[in-house]
Amino acid sequence: DGGITQSPKYLFRKEGQNVTLSCEQNLNHDAMYWYRQDPGQGLRLIYYSQIVNDFQKGDIAEGYSVSREKKESFPLTVTSAQKNPTAFYLCASSTPRGTTEAFFGQGTRLTVV
């Protein structure tokens, strides 16, 4: 089955630690996105990538880093510089032409303890 997979579903981390969230897609999509969602809020764009080895900052990139070494994979690292990392993180992929939908993974809920 084609789709986009995020792991893990739940993640706990101690303050001061870096953590990496996984996002893999087998849809052959060029574009991939990372969003953050806080309770009762919409989706805020962290980073996005249109092609391999290229990515751009979104609206709230501070404290986060990404890589795009393979078309299928777009991991997000939440660094210790991110002051309020507890949130629901969503990864999405789409074709870059904009008339087709973005498909979402099931999300990773990160909690800092």
Next chain:
Amino acid sequence: QKEVEQNSGPLSVPEGAIASLNCTYSDRGSQSFFWYRQYSGKSPELIMFIYSNGDKEDGRFTAQLNKASQYVSLLIRDSQPSDSATYLCAAYRGGGGNKLTFGTGTQLKVEL
């Protein structure tokens, strides 16, 4: 000014009524617009997309786009309790600045 704006609600409608959800966007370079439904704790799922001025109908859903007014709407006819969710509007800008930007969402409650 936010790039995509929605009224956060909640919007309450009785079962069987028409629910009207609205969205405005600031970037005139936006080319395509999407409506997603999100249940609590779940990831968004696409309802419709639209990229031409006018109306687009799919079952009980109608999306409307007015590029001159920078306005997108979603109508849900014969609203059902299962339609109760948060509805997210998204705008896609292509042409090198490709990115998909979401609004904060409107919470819809369909009451029995």
